[in-house]
Amino acid sequence: MSVQLTTAPDPARSGVGAVTVSTWRVGTPARQRAAAEAVSRVWRGRAWPDAGLLSYSVAIGEDGDTLLNYAQWSGAEVYERFAAASRDERVAEIDAAVPGIERVGLGRYERHRSLPRTPGDERVAGCVAIIEVEFEADAEGASRGEGREGREGWVEAVLDALATDPAPAPGLISAHFHLGTDGTRALNYAEWESAAAYDDALSAPGDGVGSPTEKWRRVLTYPGMRHNAVSRYTPAISLSAG
Template sequence: MTLPVLPPFVRSRTELDGYTLYRSAGPSGDEEVGCVVLVTVGTEDEATARAWIDSVFAALASEPNPHPGGISAAFHIRDDGKRVINYAEWVSAEDHLDAVSAGSNGVGSRTADWHRVQNFPGVRHVAVERHQPPA
């Protein structure tokens, strides 16, 4: 699978032009990054963006079956508070596709915490894009 390069506003895992890093997790090991997934959601405001990201971390902490291909996640909030981008590193695009197909509407299991993430008030899904990792 040939992946597109990252858009120019993405400088690194922790730096996106026009966005501020809010929370991140990983990487925890020596896994080689084979795919960067940019997950974009729209939010009503910065408070909603922060609350939604916090709910993702709660769902990740309670995940009974974490997918082995996930390496890290870095959540950035756009300067106006109305958009979040998760810069997620995966071992491969196939691992991410497997994780998404195993969940009910995303990478998580069918738990109450993930249901809350997927149905969070004031949040709407915008896009999921897979890219080549930076050179």
């Protein structure tokens, strides 16, 4: 199979059974660009590894240091097959082009719910905000996948706050909520028109991108939520089978 190159994935595409998300630290904006180019070159120079890998995308962090890796799979077993048979040779070639990449963990997720783009909205996302939320769970409970009810409740609370916001942020294109398979994490992949549009939403009244309503306050103080963090990226490349 050949390789098709675009700029960004479709987080709501059908057939996705598993999502992996990881961060690379590379140190400088120049190395960010070089690493993204190396990924594109290495992957396009080889046959697509597995029909079950639906897309592999890289976005460049606004911090001048990180890269976001976001991959969609038809199922978790496809990732395991890729990791065993095809991952190492690609990593070695990328590392030869950009030595010293620090790979910071790998999160495994299932996409749970989406706030899709409005029909007819053809805006291209210029900014992706990744909101990572960690919920309370002991090690035994997490290993059994417990904690899902609390995370699902938080997602519903966010969707409710968005739907009832009296002054919704016009720059938000879509939001896609994922639940970590470890039982403790949730991730929102939010597409924004631009970084400036996201900044405008932050500068409006309220704590974060939402209006100062009770429903947004519930989101921010949801029971069991231990930690949340926001990182911002610019879409760079998205690869899929041609």
